[in-house]
């Protein structure tokens with residue numbers, strides 16, 4: 001089986017704490033069924049709370065359509081959880097002996113074709129897989145908190161992990177919107193946590209020495225390097241710090257500092273006194289704001305940063321490019337292209353994200369044009385004039401648009417567009433979109449467009465070929481039987497005063 005063929009439906013989480021529940025939310029929001037096993041009495045409430053937070057974040061993150069949510073099921077035994085599993089993600093506490101024990105039980109209960117991934121932050125896969133009957137299906141898939149928002153996942157195989165397991169788990173993570181970093185050489189802590197731990201060690205040393213508090217250390221990151229790390233990391237940033245001469249000049253200038261005793265990189269002894277100092281500084285820093293409220297702030301900031309990165313450059317930058325690739329794979333998912341008896345086509349379906357809202361508290365004007373534009377694209381794809389057709393050198397251009405705003409769409413509203421072809425001739429297509437909230441037929445906006453078929457190379461109009469004409473005729477047929485939609489052909493005019 002190649003990576004591309006692996007598309008699990010039933011994903012099992014063993015351990016449902018911060019990470020297990022975060023994975024469950026990512027799976028469910030991707031339309032997969034998540035089965036979670038965790039003996040803790042809090043696991044159900046925690047999984048539901050994290051799913052609710054994740055849903056709220058995704059509604060703002062991903063404006064386009066997403067698959068219908070999968071189901072979240074809480075299993076009461078390991079055996080029940082693993083029944084019919086297609087994929088298992090282990091998220092037990094970071095205790096090697098516990099993982100050895102539970103992984104061996106999982107391995108014994110599952111057919112050998114089902115991959116088992118561990119979320120471990122740093123335990124070595126070669127050791128974790130050693131006691132398994134089928135070690136080749138085991139791999140580390142190390143995520144980052146919150147799993148439902150941060151795309152990074154490190155994949156690290158052990159000595160016995162098969163290339164097939166690595167490939168199919170990597171393809172699966174990519175399909176659910178993640179950015180895979182292959183750790184090509186097994187090493188404690190993998191790549192990202194080694195970097196994070198170096199910084200953390202240094203921070204603890206600075207606290208112990210009385211140089212800085214937890215709040216000052218965080219300020220040192222969040223007002224400076226942290227902002228650029230979000231999209232360039234360390235090495236690309238330092239390349240720019242070398243000016244036009246780039247990395248060589250940077251190393252020549254700042255390399256000698258590596259020999260100076262700037263860093264300690266030693267973990268100070270975690271004495272009771274140091275633990276108390278770090279914890280009480282952290283309490284002061286949090287200023288009474290609850291963990292839930294801090295998580296909400298974190299999620300809102302992450303959503304806005306990732307969405308902003310999605311608008312940088314032609315395809316988005318860093319995590320924004322990952323988001324765009326994920327959104328593109330799901331584009332038009334809710335626009336099923338189905339044609340109802342009245343000749344309307346469902347051409348767009350999605351949520352109103354946070355950054356589509358303007359100062360009046362509702363969806364801003366240009367987003368309507370964006371949604372209607374994408375709805376037109378789906379209509380064109382439905383009649384056979386999608387990207388493959390455009391690649392042949394012909395296309396439809398919109399030459400006139402009339403948009404009406406009839407109601408308000410608010411943040412998080414599920415909206416959809418239905419489209420009718422009102423008329424067509426040898427070169428023109430006259431279409432009408434109606435945007436409503438899902439489940440409510442009251443129009444919130446309508447758009448009427450005239451499109452013209454063109455030969456793009458010649459830069460002029462061209463006859464619609466027969467290959468498209470029959471699909472257009474089918475959509476057009478309803479116009480004879482139905483009255484035109486309310487507002488079609490309307491021009492802007494001041495209301496008459498009597």
Ligand SMILES: NC(=O)C1=CN([C@@H]2O[C@H](COP(=O)(O)OP(=O)(O)OC[C@H]3O[C@@H](n4cnc5c(N)ncnc54)[C@H](O)[C@@H]3O)[C@@H](O)[C@H]2O)C=CC1
Nearest residue numbers: 015016017018019038040091092093094119120121143145
């Ligand atoms: N918290 C973090 O920031 C990150 C943690 N990780 C890794 O993810 C794994 C889980 O970490 P967290 O979610 O933070 O821990 P956690 O302590 O929040 O959750 C662990 C869960 O496992 C459950 N559990 C204990 N024994 C069990 C058993 N026999 N069967 C099923 N469930 C059992 C516990 O009830 C608990 O809910 C660890 O390996 C950790 O290194 C990875 C990335 C980030």
Ligand SMILES: C[N+](C)(C)CC(=O)CC(=O)[O-]
Nearest residue numbers: 120121143144145193196
């Ligand atoms: C602290 N930690 C080692 C559990 C952190 C991680 O593994 C990744 C993260 O989310 O920072």
